[in-house]
Amino acid sequence: xxxxxxxxxxxxxxxxxxxxxxxxxxxxxxxxxxxxxxxxxxxxxxxxxxxxxxxxxxxxxxxxxxxxxxxxxxxxxxxxxxxxxxxxxxxxxxxxxxxxxxxxxxxxxxxxxxxxxxxxxxxxxxxxxxxxxxxxxxxxxxxxxxxxxxxxxxxxxxxxxxxxxxxxxxxxxxxxxxxxxxxxxxxxxxxxxxxxxxxxxxxxxxxxxxxxxxxxxxxxxxxxxxxxxxxxxxxxxxxxxxxxxxxxxxxx
Amino acid sequence: xxxxxxxxxxxxxxxxxxxxxxxxxxxxxxxxxxxxxxxxxxxxxxxxxxxxxxxxxxxxxxxxxxxxxxxxxxxxxxxxxxxxxxxxxxxxxxxxxxxxxxxxxxxxxxxxxxxxxxxxxxxxxxxxxxxxxxxxxxxxxxxxxxxxxxxxxxxxxxxxxxxxxxxxxxxxxxxxxxxxxxxxxxxxxxxxxxxxxxxxxxxxxxxxxxxxxxxxxxxxxxxxxxxxxxxxxxxxxxxxxxxxxxxxxxxx
DNA sequence: CGCAGTTTTGATTCATCTCAATTTGTGTGG
DNA sequence: CCACACAAATTGAGATGAATCAAAACTGCG
Numbered sequence: 001x002x003x004x005x006x007x008x009x010x011x012x013x014x015x016x017x018x019x020x021x022x023x024x025x026x027x028x029x030x031x032x033x034x035x036x037x038x039x040x041x042x043x044x045x046x047x048x049x050x051x052x053x054x055x056x057x058x059x060x061x062x063x064x065x066x067x068x069x070x071x072x073x074x075x076x077x078x079x080x081x082x083x084x085x086x087x088x089x090x091x092x093x094x095x096x097x098x099x100x101x102x103x104x105x106x107x108x109x110x111x112x113x114x115x116x117x118x119x120x121x122x123x124x125x126x127x128x129x130x131x132x133x134x135x136x137x138x139x140x141x142x143x144x145x146x147x148x149x150x151x152x153x154x155x156x157x158x159x160x161x162x163x164x165x166x167x168x169x170x171x172x173x174x175x176x177x178x179x180x181x182x183x184x185x186x187x188x189x190x191x192x193x194x195x196x197x198x199x200x201x202x203x204x205x206x207x208x209x210x211x212x213x214x215x216x217x218x219x220x221x222x223x224x225x226x227x228x229x230x231x232x233x234x235x236x237x238x239x240x241x242x243x244x245x246x247x248x249x250x251x252x
Numbered sequence: 253x254x255x256x257x258x259x260x261x262x263x264x265x266x267x268x269x270x271x272x273x274x275x276x277x278x279x280x281x282x283x284x285x286x287x288x289x290x291x292x293x294x295x296x297x298x299x300x301x302x303x304x305x306x307x308x309x310x311x312x313x314x315x316x317x318x319x320x321x322x323x324x325x326x327x328x329x330x331x332x333x334x335x336x337x338x339x340x341x342x343x344x345x346x347x348x349x350x351x352x353x354x355x356x357x358x359x360x361x362x363x364x365x366x367x368x369x370x371x372x373x374x375x376x377x378x379x380x381x382x383x384x385x386x387x388x389x390x391x392x393x394x395x396x397x398x399x400x401x402x403x404x405x406x407x408x409x410x411x412x413x414x415x416x417x418x419x420x421x422x423x424x425x426x427x428x429x430x431x432x433x434x435x436x437x438x439x440x441x442x443x444x445x446x447x448x449x450x451x452x453x454x455x456x457x458x459x460x461x462x463x464x465x466x467x468x469x470x471x472x473x474x475x476x477x478x479x480x481x482x483x484x485x486x487x488x489x490x491x492x493x494x495x496x497x498x499x500x501x502x503x504x
Numbered sequence: 505c506g507c508a509g510t511t512t513t514g515a516t517t518c519a520t521c522t523c524a525a526t527t528t529g530t531g532t533g534g
Numbered sequence: 535c536c537a538c539a540c541a542a543a544t545t546g547a548g549a550t551g552a553a554t555c556a557a558a559a560c561t562g563c564g
Contacts, residue, residue: 081408081409081411081412083412085496085497087412087416087417088416089408089411089412089415089416091408091411091412102400102401102404103401103404103405103408104401105397105398105400105401106398106399106401106402106404106405107398107401107402107405111405111408112408131390131393131394131397134387134393135386135387135388135390135393136387138383138387141383141386141387141393142383145357145383145400146357146358146359147358148354148357148358148397148400148401148404149354149355149356149357149358149359149400150358150359151404152354152355152358152400152403152404152407153355153358153359153363155404155407155408155410155411156333156341156343156355156363156364156407157333158407158411159333159341159343159407159410159411159414160333160335160339160341160343162411162414162415162458163341163414163455163456163457163458164339164340164341164455164458165339166519166520167519167520197541197542197543198542198543198544199542199543203415203416204415205415206414206415206416207520207521208520208521208522209542209543210520210521210522210543210544210545211519211520211521212543213542213543213544213545214520214544214545216543216544217544217545229528229529229542229543230542230543244337245337418551418552419551419552449509449510449511450510450511450512451510459552459553460552460553460554461510461511462511462512462513462552462553462554463551463552463553464511465510465511465512465513466512466513466552468511468512469512469513481510481511481560481561482510
């Protein structure tokens, strides 16, 4: 993991134990994006401790009091919603540089669960203080609004997927999206480890795990990917993209 | 309409032509919520002209430059996303007091279309000025964040619907949601006019229009509602709620 | 009054779910 | 380090809910 190498180059010291947006390799993808050096220093002061989570541990749960948003420093998360009648829907998967917890702003209570899918670390950003700082640093305010807006737009994309795509189209979209996000983080666009189970993928995509598994197998037969359990290698990106193009008109 | 009565009590004058959050009957549901009288005055100065739209007219389109968000003053809207490959997904229906346009903040371009489903009127809120004012009025900043967050949470609810409900559950959820929103605006919880076609409902719910129509008919047979084209009367709200409870485990 | 758009209803097809059995992988304790 | 138990993933066969295709009825607009 290239990531580890980078981290080793930065000697551990006390200030680091608190936080360090300035040196974080996610800086360009995360909240500090677009801020000047002095502004990032302000943000650094605001960011509380980091918090480490083991695989399977909850970062927050539905109905927990909302106090902070979180920036994923390393690792992998899922968020899911539990409805009163027992339905369970995965609403997203978050990786380094992405922000978690904005669901809680509206009601002061979290409205979903956030769970680490592998050992992970987050930066804790107390929300009241973020709002204070945002009202002073206009770039920060503006950027925070952009982050929230993009979350809304992302959700619209998921609605489109759930509302108008068939199983294989959904999985292709999902794989291409992961590939693109890994690429943005300096990892291989073509080869990665899925941190979630088939059932979690299925929940996210509105499919049963068997259907997800079959779609994986189908892509493998067609030479688009090589899968072995959680390990995926994309052999033919244009081919995967073509899965989306052809047949028009399912429900949508 | 109680609404008209209220409006008549306020004599029309020039300042009203510009805007008037202070006297708007949507004040409690809209952006001014929670602001002091003086703060609302500031917001009033900021809110640009109102804009009237005829049925079928676009408030904005995908890729339009983002400059303002809009508060629905009266009428009814839909938003939809068009994907490159021609898919069309309705992402929401907006009524008085609700905010439109936040999809554009992230990229400075709108990422969906907003169309009036009946003759409507919106208040234009220039976004740059809103951000300025928000950095001065903390209650406004905070409330705006809550509005965006609630939009995210609403979207999660739609994901749950699309990802884990069957056709009749989706329609029941949709009707109960409309009922509840009409109630909050002082209208009957049980009787209303749908402003959208079966096809638009279907797109929103991830179903074909025929399926929507059949579900309506089924609910009518079961005595849960009385439908005639766009006119809906809910006869048995608990009954509709029970549609959601029973069978567990569809995809989700 | 007629025509276009919308809605309803029916018959059939098809994608995905369901149920079930098997294989593979993973973690734990002897 | 192996064996066992458990979780995750695969694969098959059959059931089913929603899509599709088609036609008829209704609505409202010009």
